[in-house]
Amino acid sequence: MKRDLPEPEATEAFAQQLGAALPADTAGWTLLLEGELGAGKSTFARALIRFFGHGGAVPSPTYTLVEPYDLPGRVIYHVDLYRVSEEEELRYLGWTELEDGFRLVEWPDRAPGLAANADLRLRLAYSGSGRDASLEGLSERGRVLVETLAETQSED
Ligand SMILES: Nc1ncnc2c1ncn2[C@@H]1O[C@H](COP(=O)(O)OP(=O)(O)OP(=O)(O)O)[C@@H](O)[C@H]1O
Numbered sequence: 001m002k003r004d005l006p007e008p009e010a011t012e013a014f015a016q017q018l019g020a021a022l023p024a025d026t027a028g029w030t031l032l033l034e035g036e037l038g039a040g041k042s043t044f045a046r047a048l049i050r051f052f053g054h055g056g057a058v059p060s061p062t063y064t065l066v067e068p069y070d071l072p073g074r075v076i077y078h079v080d081l082y083r084v085s086e087e088e089e090l091r092y093l094g095w096t097e098l099e100d101g102f103r104l105v106e107w108p109d110r111a112p113g114l115a116a117n118a119d120l121r122l123r124l125a126y127s128g129s130g131r132d133a134s135l136e137g138l139s140e141r142g143r144v145l146v147e148t149l150a151e152t153q154s155e156d
């Protein structure tokens with residue numbers, strides 16, 4: 001599904017809509033956040049993390065690689081692979097230890113193997129002063145979710 005995001009608030013609103021459509025149990029889910037520098041990946045991730053009840057800051061995981069959020073009924077891992085140059089490095093990051101949470105991954109193209117086990121892919125692209133978004137389901141449950149979201153949108 002496609003979405004016009006003319007300003008940052010539209011990116012945040014879209015993240016909240018996705019949040020509302022996600023199941024109560026997102027353990028093991030992965031959302032890939034694609035787009036060039038400044039496309040709005042962190043803006044989207046931050047709004048989603050706040051939607052699920054986080055009140056404080058959402059620091060960039062660029063240097064820590066992973067920022068965990070232990071929220072009511074749900075663990076979220078905000079991952080930024082910008083500095084990861086080889087898939088090998090994912091092992092050091094402890095990817096397999098993030099199974100209990102919902103993984104939001106910026107710069108997933110650094111580890112091409114991730115897409116095979118991911119559920120959702122959000123692509124953000126510059127469009128004038130705003131952004132274009134395209135959300136795609138990669139797994140069966142991801143496709144079902146995107147369909148549901150697209151139906152809710154067409155009812156607006
Ligand atoms: N829909 C939008 N329209 C216009 N500006 C936006 C939109 N969404 C986000 N922005 C702005 O783009 C800037 C960069 O956003 P953000 O840091 O989220 O990008 P990013 O993709 O995470 O960047 P990086 O590649 O550095 O991690 C911010 O100033 C943010 O407010």
Ligand SMILES: [Mg+2]
Nearest residue numbers: 041042060106
């Ligand atoms: Mg970012």
